Amino acid sequence: MTLEPRNRIEILKAIKKLVLANHINVAGVDYDIWAKHLDERTPELLNADLASFEAGIRQLLTELKTSHTVFYHSLSKELLPQHTINASLKDVPQDGCRRWMFLDVFEDGPAHKAGIKPGDILEAVDGEDYAPPTTPHFVIGQIHTLLVRKPRSDIGSEITIAVPIRKGTKQRPPIVEPKSPIHQMVGHGIGLLRIVYFPGAFGLSFANALDDAVDDLKRRGCDRVILDLRGNMGGSLGFVRLASYMCAGRLPIGHSLTPTRLRSGYDPDALPRVPMPSTRAELLLTLARFAVRDKSVMLLTQGLGPQPFQNRIVILVNEWTNSAAEMVANFAAENRLATIVGQKTRGNVLGAANFRVGSGYWLRLPVFGWFTSKGHTLEGTGVEPDVRLEISVEALAEGADNQLNKGIEIASAL
Structure with a gap:
């Protein structure tokens, strides 16, 4: 693929215009300095090879100091593993060196279907060795061959993973959406809800699926629940439904802010x-209400009433718990609705939209700020667990999950 100078100029102009008009500046960046830097870099970017052009734009975007700020092509090669093969990676020591370990492997995703399990060690992708800090990237619509070994084993095996073709939209990049939610009983009266993504533009379908999962758990005698948000990629407003199950009435979750406000x-x-709409009719009314006014709002839970597991909730989080899942965890922490177990969350908490910038390229840009009900920002800070517990590589090697086991222990005592 080649990109003519006129196409590059079009892309750079579009990025500059979109950032100045739509970017939520929670870091207090001086836009005049940023725009001047972009202009100064333009001659270099016009003459660079394609990879350097893309890398140069990404470097400029890092100067905005916000999450959810991404430059990508519709056939992107720069997506995170959880967005393509539905598995996250963790940097771990192995035999005196650093290796990538599969951490969160999402059920029914490409990695899971290929037989990869949490704790497996990644050695190579398509014949190329990979070790931290270099992250392997998997391409939408392509087949990759991985060399994977079990912990404490010197013998690797080749695994083929097919990444499905996906197209991006204004709401999301071209990612492989994982199955969510997943539920099961894990102990006497203890239900497990694993939620790795909040799909959909407004989360109505997710809310219906979550209702079905909760109803099934209650029919099976669930009066305590573990919410597994580890590896959660974020997503849509469906997170409000999950937060609403944690309390009986309508409580403030947090507030969104437009750049203007x-x-x-x-x-x-x-x-x-504003309580999150529960039906399409309510959604349409809410959209009409804010069609021509500033969309900064204090978001409320939906008032779903008492639930048998309220005040007996454990939330599992880790370093790959992102965005909307962090909003849920913080809501629980601020209102003392759950015990949070695991590792500090990612600190990527902004509302984003995707914009076409020309020649098949897109700019993902944060357009809403998010602040907690007490006025704090989670961007760059994340949510601290009540019980800090690192995942045990040794336990994973034996097929055990020490964080989940701790959650079950705490839930049993509630």
């Missing part, structure tokens, strides 16, 4: 208090 200043108590 952030610049002009605001009083959180004066923001419109």
Whole structure:
């Protein structure tokens, strides 16, 4: 693929215009300095090879100091493993060196279907060795051959993974969406809800699926629940339904801010208090209400009423718990609705949209800020667990999950 200078100029102009018009500046970046830097780099980017052109734009975007800020092609080769093969990686020591270990392997995803399990060690991809800090990338619509071995084993085996073709939209990049939610009973009266993604633009279908899962757990005698948000990729407003099951009434989860409201200043108590719509009709009414006004709001839970597991909830998180899942975890922490177990979350908590910038390229840009009900930002800070517990590589090698086991122990005592 080649990219003519005129196409590059079109892309750079579009990026500059979109950033200045839509970017939520939670880091207080000086846009004049950033725009000047972009202009200074333009001659170099026009004459660079394609890989250097893409890398140069990504470097400029890092100067905005926000998550959810990505430059990618519709046939991207730069997506994270969880977005393509539905598995996250962790840097671990192995035999005196660093290796990538599969950490979260999402059920029914490409990695899971290929037989990969948490704790497996990745040695190579398509014949090329990979070790931290170099992250392997898997390409949408392609087949990859991985060399994988079990912990404590010197013998590797080749595994073929087929990454499905996916197209991006204004709501999401071209990612492979994992199955979510997944539920089961894991002990007497203890239900497990594993949620690795909140799919859909507004989360209505996810909310229906979550309702079915919760109803099934309650029919099976669930009066305690473990919410496994480890590896969660974020997603849509479906997270509000999950938060709503944690309390009986309508509580504030947090507030979103547009760039305009952030610049002009605001009083959180004066923001419109909006419960997440439960039906398509309510959604249409809400969209109409904010069609021609600022969309900064205080988001409320839906008031689903008492549940048998309320005040007996454990949430599992790790370093790959992102975005909407962090909003859920923080809501639980601020209102003391659950015990949080695991590792500090990612700290990627902004609302984003995707914009076409020309020649098949897209810009993913944060367009809403998110602040907790108490006015704190999670961007760059994340959520600290109540019980900090690192995943045990040794336990995974034996097919055990020490974080889940700790969650079951805590839930049993509630």
